[in-house]
Structures are given as structure tokens and as C-alpha cells.
Amino acid sequence: MAGFYDFYDVAVVGGGHAGIEAALASARMGLKTLLITQTVDSISRMSCNPSIGGIAKGNIVREIDALGGEMGKLIDKSMIQFRMLNKSRGPAVQAPRSQADKLLYSSLARQTVETTPNLFTLMDTVVDLLTTESETPLPPAESAQSGQIPGEFTEKDVLTEAAKNGKRQKITAVVTERGRLIPVRSVVLTTGTFLGGRIFIGEYDAPCGRIGEQAAFGLTQSLNRLGFTTGRLKTGTPPRILKHTVDFSSLEIQAGDDVIVPFSFEDEEVTRPQVPCHLVYTNAKTHEIIRENIGRSPLYSGKIHGIGPRYCPSIEDKVMRFAERERHQLFVEPESLATDEIYLNGLSSSLPEEVQDAFLRTLPGFENCHVARPGYAVEYDYVEPTQLFPSLETKRVAGLFNAGQINGTSGYEEAAGQGLVAGINAALYARSHKEKCGSLCMAKSGMGQVPASAEPNAFAFKSHFTLEEIKHFAEISEKETHAVNSLLEDFQKQQGNENFHKIPEYEPLILGRDEAYIGVLIDDLVTLGTKEPYRMFTARAEYRLKLRHDTADRRLAEKAFKVGIKTQAQFEATKLKYQQVEEATEILLKKADAENPGFPAIVWEIAQEDAKYKYYIEKQDARVAKMHKMEHFHIPADFDYGKIPALSGESRQKLEAVRPLTLGQASRISGIRNSDIMLLMVYLK
Ligand SMILES: Cc1cc2nc3c(=O)[nH]c(=O)nc-3n(C[C@H](O)[C@H](O)[C@H](O)COP(=O)(O)OP(=O)(O)OC[C@H]3O[C@@H](n4cnc5c(N)ncnc54)[C@H](O)[C@@H]3O)c2cc1C
Numbered sequence: 001m002a003g004f005y006d007f008y009d010v011a012v013v014g015g016g017h018a019g020i021e022a023a024l025a026s027a028r029m030g031l032k033t034l035l036i037t038q039t040v041d042s043i044s045r046m047s048c049n050p051s052i053g054g055i056a057k058g059n060i061v062r063e064i065d066a067l068g069g070e071m072g073k074l075i076d077k078s079m080i081q082f083r084m085l086n087k088s089r090g091p092a093v094q095a096p097r098s099q100a101d102k103l104l105y106s107s108l109a110r111q112t113v114e115t116t117p118n119l120f121t122l123m124d125t126v127v128d129l130l131t132t133e134s135e136t137p138l139p140p141a142e143s144a145q146s147g148q149i150p151g152e153f154t155e156k157d158v159l160t161e162a163a164k165n166g167k168r169q170k171i172t173a174v175v176t177e178r179g180r181l182i183p184v185r186s187v188v189l190t191t192g193t194f195l196g197g198r199i200f201i202g203e204y205d206a207p208c209g210r211i212g213e214q215a216a217f218g219l220t221q222s223l224n225r226l227g228f229t230t231g232r233l234k235t236g237t238p239p240r241i242l243k244h245t246v247d248f249s250s251l252e253i254q255a256g257d258d259v260i261v262p263f264s265f266e267d268e269e270v271t272r273p274q275v276p277c278h279l280v281y282t283n284a285k286t287h288e289i290i291r292e293n294i295g296r297s298p299l300y301s302g303k304i305h306g307i308g309p310r311y312c313p314s315i316e317d318k319v320m321r322f323a324e325r326e327r328h329q330l331f332v333e334p335e336s337l338a339t340d341e342i343y344l345n346g347l348s349s350s351l352p353e354e355v356q357d358a359f360l361r362t363l364p365g366f367e368n369c370h371v372a373r374p375g376y377a378v379e380y381d382y383v384e385p386t387q388l389f390p391s392l393e394t395k396r397v398a399g400l401f402n403a404g405q406i407n408g409t410s411g412y413e414e415a416a417g418q419g420l421v422a423g424i425n426a427a428l429y430a431r432s433h434k435e436k437c438g439s440l441c442m443a444k445s446g447m448g449q450v451p452a453s454a455e456p457n458a459f460a461f462k463s464h465f466t467l468e469e470i471k472h473f474a475e476i477s478e479k480e481t482h483a484v485n486s487l488l489e490d491f492q493k494q495q496g497n498e499n500f501h502k503i504p505e506y507e508p509l510i511l512g513r514d515e516a517y518i519g520v521l522i523d524d525l526v527t528l529g530t531k532e533p534y535r536m537f538t539a540r541a542e543y544r545l546k547l548r549h550d551t552a553d554r555r556l557a558e559k560a561f562k563v564g565i566k567t568q569a570q571f572e573a574t575k576l577k578y579q580q581v582e583e584a585t586e587i588l589l590k591k592a593d594a595e596n597p598g599f600p601a602i603v604w605e606i607a608q609e610d611a612k613y614k615y616y617i618e619k620q621d622a623r624v625a626k627m628h629k630m631e632h633f634h635i636p637a638d639f640d641y642g643k644i645p646a647l648s649g650e651s652r653q654k655l656e657a658v659r660p661l662t663l664g665q666a667s668r669i670s671g672i673r674n675s676d677i678m679l680l681m682v683y684l685k
């Protein structure tokens with residue numbers, strides 16, 4: 001049986017965009033890593049649009065690359081059209097965007113994952129997380145969001161003892177649906193739209209994570225048992241059409257740029273076949289069909305309770321909410337060079353299939369189109385993100401990290417950025433755990449009470465549990481927890497290590513709002529929380545002049561080197577590049593139209609932007625320096641807000657709910673006023 005109950009430093013649950021970044025980062029940092037995903041055939045699958053990048057998202061991809069992640073390299077190898085968006089506007093809002101051959105993208109990702117040393121894949125579904133109680137108290141009022149989240153589970157009876165005792169827990173093992181019990185040091189959850197997933201197309205609805213793929217059940221109940229607040233969100237996707245059934249002759253062609261800027265700082269150039277996109281518009285007839293059938297949309301009939309993405313509305317939402325608009329622009333995008341499917345960007349819908357067919361055929365060129373996959377909506381569970389530290393580690397459970405759509409975000413890039421940070425921090429935690437807590441050992445055969453079986457009267461995971469079934473699951477979980485924890489604790493004691501219940505300390509990687517869009521994203525999530533799918537915009541970043549896509553390596557290379565994901569040689573090369581940029585900027589500041597005396601083209605281009613915006617950048621730097629003083633002023637995790645009598649009850653509750661780590665983070669909690677921050681400063685000094 002050796003191997004079946006093996007143990008790992010880091011387990012990553014889910015092989016989507018967040019999951020592969022987390023797993024690759026951890027393995028590259030030298031930790032023995034297991035990527036457990038429902039099916040390895042869908043690693044890094046693009047659920048929706050076949051593109052990577054775009055406004056603000058493109059910057060995130062370049063940051064991922066600078067920090068040692070994979071997304072930039074994958075898209076450089078699989079792109080089929082490139083455009084620099086906002087070329088006519090300032091550098092702060094320009095962004096690269098590429099159409100992807102989504103099949104190639106996914107298979108390249110799988111190949112990278114499967115061939116990376118220290119990284120192992122396992123096709124299974126994680127149903128439970130086992131923890132032990134630690135000696136550290138839980139930050140008080142940790143889940144004050146309770147009672148405000150749509151679809152929230154509030155049963156307190158089934159909580160673990162540690163959750164009831166108000167102690168922080170510490171992850172010890174994961175359990176899979178087929179009954180594997182795997183001891184681990186840390187875990188990253190990246191479950192996307194699959195937890196409790198449900199698909200909606202008109203009157204049809206069924207359990208589903210993504211069309212044709214099973215939803216994942218059990219883990220949400222496990223998270224609730226550990227004391228986490230979960231809620232429901234929704235997202236949607238357009239229909240896919242077979243290209244040969246569309247007449248392209250009347251459609252406007254949208255070609256890509258001639259110059260391709262690679263996403264990866266390590267790719268000097270990208271040479272790939274380029275194919276065009278097309279433009280088409282909805283019309284009065286399209287809108288009429290949608291309006292006539294709006295009552296059959298699950299969004300409008302009240303079947304869907306989860307909140308959908310505000311900034312990427314379905315076509316039924318656009319037609320109903322913006323009734324004055326006569327037409328909506330759609331992009332017709334190829335999905336892959338190897339298939340005939342095309343994607344209609346802007347036409348997300350969950351109306352019945354016959355209605356989708358009817359309104360599609362009102363589009364010029366689409367009169368005889370064949371829908372190969374209907375548009376649909378998916379509703380899924382997410383974990384309210386104010387329950388996380390800025391490292392993406394959960395406050396309740398040490399060693400447990402969440403990343404991607406499970407945190408309430410939407411988008412491949414947002415997911416990947418979080419996955420990378422969570423993976424790096426899970427690896428740093430595991431490193432420290434290894435040092436402080438000693439070795440792990442395998443669980444023994446027969447310890448697992450799951451497997452779930454489909455046999456009558458056997459315990460089975462399903463979309464709706466009765467309270468009795470949830471309690472039964474809790475009993476199984478208690479037994480497994482006891483068995484695996486005793487084994488691990490005894491094993492460590494035999495080696496003279498008494499730290500089983502202690503949480504190992506480590507210095508996490510936390511990105512500032514002035515350092516990366518990924519920093520803005522995570523700070524927004526953990527400070528403000530979200531009750532609707534969150535996506536990134538340039539407007540969310542107050543220091544966007546510093547967050548240009550072309551200088552992500554300047555901001556992040558040193559951090560990547562320090563955590564051990566990039567080599568010294570890679571860091572030195574970036575240092576040298578920016579020394580040259582400084583020299584070139586000096587020349588340009590003296591003479592704005594100077595000729596390039598021989599610097600590499602990219603160095604000269606960055607210097608030109610730096611010189612042109614020097615005054616604004618300096619002003620922004622001064623603001624950053626001022627903010628930094630306050631930003632980094634540390635607030636102890638157990639700070640007693642009750643000892644500030646002048647603090648209003650509402651502000652105290654909010655501060656206790658989020659438990660900000662710094663004054664900067666405190667100042668961004670919605671509803672916290674400058675006067676509250678002044679008060680805090682007095683008491684913290
Ligand atoms: C219908 C739809 C439309 C969308 N539209 C867009 C869009 O147009 N553009 C965009 O940018 N984003 C879109 N999104 C969102 C985008 O797909 C996600 O934001 C992104 O894929 C999230 O990445 P992730 O890694 O968090 O999760 P996912 O990519 O969803 O990956 C999660 C992975 O985890 C696995 N998994 C889940 N639970 C378990 C478990 N318990 N055990 C083992 N494995 C598990 C799943 O099988 C899956 O492989 C859409 C999503 C859907 C479903």
C-alpha cells in the first residue's frame with residue numbers, strides 16, 4: 001500500500017489557472033507538491049473567452065511572469081492574435097491582450113505541470129480538510145461578516161471543537177473522494193466555479209462545475225465545519241458556434257498588431273500564426289426576441305440567487321438594463337487553430353437554447369449558424385475573502401491558503417496572480433513547518449472512513465445534504481482527524497519534536513498596492529471583501545503610473561529571487577537592465593529627442609517613458625513615501641480595539657472583523673474614517 005497514503009509538503013486542490021501557478025511555484029521552491037484535481041485533462045482550461053490579458057489584466061500577467069509564474073510563457077507559446085490595447089493613451093493604461101489557442105494553452109500547461117521536478121498530479125476530488133487545534137487564539141470576531149452573505153450556511157452544531165473553542169486550527173491532512181488520506185504541511189484551495197456548482201440554461205438546471213464537468217461536493221461542508229463563512233456567486237458564458245456555418249463576408253475584420261510584445265520578460269520575440277477576429281452587432285430583432293423571452297431566463301425568473309459579474313453582464317442584462325441602446329458590439333473570436341468552434345465575446349446568456357438559437361440567427365452572417373455549445377450560467381460557492389490575511393492564508397486555519405475564484409474573483413489573470421502568491425506563501429509556510437515541526441509520515445491503510453460510495457445506504461457526496469447527513473459527515477471527519485493526528489503527533493514525538501500543535505512562523509510575501517496590481521487585488525479582497533465577482537481595473541490602482549506592464553520586472557524581480565523562485569543570475573540580469581534604463585533616462589532628460597546610442601531597444605523604450613513621465617512619477621513617489629509611513633505601521637493581530645473608547649461601535653466592529661495588519665490596510669476598510677485612523681495612531685504609539 002506504500003504510496004497510496006503518501007504525504008506532501010504542499011497540496012494544491014484544483015488544476016485551474018490559480019492551481020497550476022500555486023503548484024509550480026511551490027515545486028520550484030523545492031517543496032514536494034501534490035496537485036489534486038478532478039481531471040487532469042482540464043488543467044488550465046479556459047472556461048470562457050479564449051484570451052489572456054486586456055486592460056489591467058495584461059499588467060497582472062506580466063507581474064506573474066516577473067514573479068516567476070507561468071501564464072506569460074504559456075500565452076506566448078499559444079497566442080493566435082496580439083493587440084496592445086489603448087495604444088493611443090498614456091502608458092499607465094496600455095495593456096497587452098492575446099487571443100489564445102485554448103487547446104494548445106491547456107496542453108502546454110499540463111505538460112509543464114507534469115514535467116516539473118517535485119510536482120506530482122493526482123486525479124481525484126478533495127472532500128475534506130483535517131486540522132488540529134493550535135495554542136493560538138483566533139483573532140476575535142473573525143467572521144463578523146456572518147449573516148450578510150447570500151447563500152450563507154449558519155449551522156453551528158457541526159463546528160470542529162477548535163472552532164467552538166475559539167482557537168486557530170492548523171491543517172494536517174486532506175481527504176479525497178476515493179478515500180485517500182494525505183498528510184500535508186500546507187494546502188492551497190483553488191476550486192474555481194466547482195464547489196457546489198450548478199448550471200442554468202433556461203428552465204434546465206443541474207449539478208455542474210462547467211458544462212460537461214462534474215461539480216465538487218463535500219469541501220464546502222468541510223469549510224463550514226472549520227468555521228468559514230461561504231456564499232454563492234454566479235458567472236456566465238456565451239454560446240460557441242461552428243465557424244463553417246457562419247458567413248463572414250459581411251463582417252468587419254479585426255486584425256491583430258504587426259508588432260507582438262511578448263508577455264514573458266524571458267521571451268525575446270514571439271512568432272506564431274496570426275488569425276483575425278471579426279466584429280458583429282446585435283440589432284432591434286435580436287433585442288426583441290430577448291425581451292419577449294426574458295421571463296424564461298433563470299436570472300429573471302428568480303432561479304439564480306448568486307450575484308453575477310457587474311462588469312461582464314449577460315446579453316439579457318444588457319438589453320434590459322440599457323434599453324436605450326440600439327445595438328451591442330460583439331467580437332467573433334477563434335477558439336483554437338485545431339477546432340472549428342468560435343466564441344462570441346459579449347453575448348453571454350443563460351436563456352433557453354431555442355431562444356439562443358433564435359436570437360443568434362438575427363445577427364448578419366449568422367442566419368444559418370449552428371450552436372455547438374449553448375451559453376449558460378453557473379452558480380457556485382465562494383469563501384468570503386475577509387477571512388484571509390494578505391498572504392492569502394486563512395485566519396482560522398494556519399497553513400490553509402485560498403486563491404482564485406473561490407475568493408470571489410472572476411478572470412483567469414486574477415486567479416493566476418493569487419495562485420502564485422498563495423503558492424509561494426504555502427511553500428514558505430511548509431519550509432518553516434519542516435524546520436520547526438519535523439517529519440510527516442504516511443497515514444495507515446484503513447484509517448480513511450470515506451470512500452464515498454454510490455451504493456444504497458452508503459455515505460455519498462451530493463448537491464444537497466440534509467442536516468442529518470452533514471452531521472454524519474462531521475462524525476466521519478472527527479474519526480479521521482483523530483486517527484491521523486495521533487499518528488502524526490506520536491511520530492513527531494518519537495523524533496523528540498513537541499511542536500505538533502504549534503503554528504510555525506514565517507515571513508510571507510505580501511505585495512504592496514504601489515508594487516503590483518496583484519497587491520491591489522489581494523488588498524481589496526482581504527480588506528473590503530466582496531459580495532459580487534471582483535475583476536481588476538486600472539481605476540482600482542491609485543499608483544497606476546508605477547504599475548506599467550513593461551516595468552513589472554523592475555518591481556518584482558528581487559522579491560522573486562528572495563523567496564527562491566528565481567535564480568540569482570535572473571535577478572542580476574534584471575538589475576543590469578534597469579541600470580541601463582537609468583543611464584538612458586539621464587541622456588533623454590538632457591535631450592528629449594536624443595538618438596539611441598546603442599542601448600537594447602526595450603531599454604530605450606522604457607527610458608523614454610520614464611523621462612517623459614518623470615515629474616508625475618516623482619510626485620507619485622512622494623505620495624507613496626508618505627503613505628508608506630502610515631501604510632506599514634504595524635497593528636498587532638490581537639490588538640484590543642475596545643480600549644479606544646472614542647472609536648464608534650460600528651468602526652470597532654469593522655476593525656475587529658478584518659483585523660488589519662497595518663494602518664494602511666485599516667484605512668481602506670469601507671466605512672473607516674480618517675478620524676478613526678488618527679485615534680488608532682495615538683493608541684498604537
Ligand atoms: C461559465 C463561465 C464563464 C466565465 N467567463 C469568464 C471569462 O469570459 N473571462 C474570464 O476571465 N473569466 C471567466 N470565467 C471565470 C474564469 O473561468 C475563472 O475566473 C478562472 O478560471 C478561475 O480560475 P481558478 O483557478 O480559480 O478556477 P478554475 O479555472 O475554475 O479551476 C478550478 C479547478 O479546480 C478543480 N476542482 C474544484 N474543486 C475541486 C476539488 N474539491 N478537488 C479537486 N479538484 C477540484 C476543477 O476541476 C478545476 O479544474 C468564467 C467561468 C465560467 C465557469
Ligand SMILES: NC(=O)c1ccc[n+]([C@@H]2O[C@H](COP(=O)([O-])OP(=O)(O)OC[C@H]3O[C@@H](n4cnc5c(N)ncnc54)[C@H](O)[C@@H]3O)[C@@H](O)[C@H]2O)c1
Pocket residue numbers: 048049051053054055083085097234235236237254277309312331332333345346348410411535
Ligand atoms: N462571463 C462572465 O461571467 C465573465 C466574468 C468576468 C469576465 N469575463 C470575461 O472576461 C473577459 C475580459 O473582460 P474585458 O472586457 O476586460 O476584456 P476584453 O479583453 O474582452 O475586452 C477589453 C477591451 O478589449 C477590446 N476587445 C475585446 N475583444 C477584442 C477582440 N477580439 N479584439 C480586439 N479587441 C478586443 C474591447 O475594446 C474591450 O473593451 C471578457 O472576455 C469577458 O467576457 C466574463
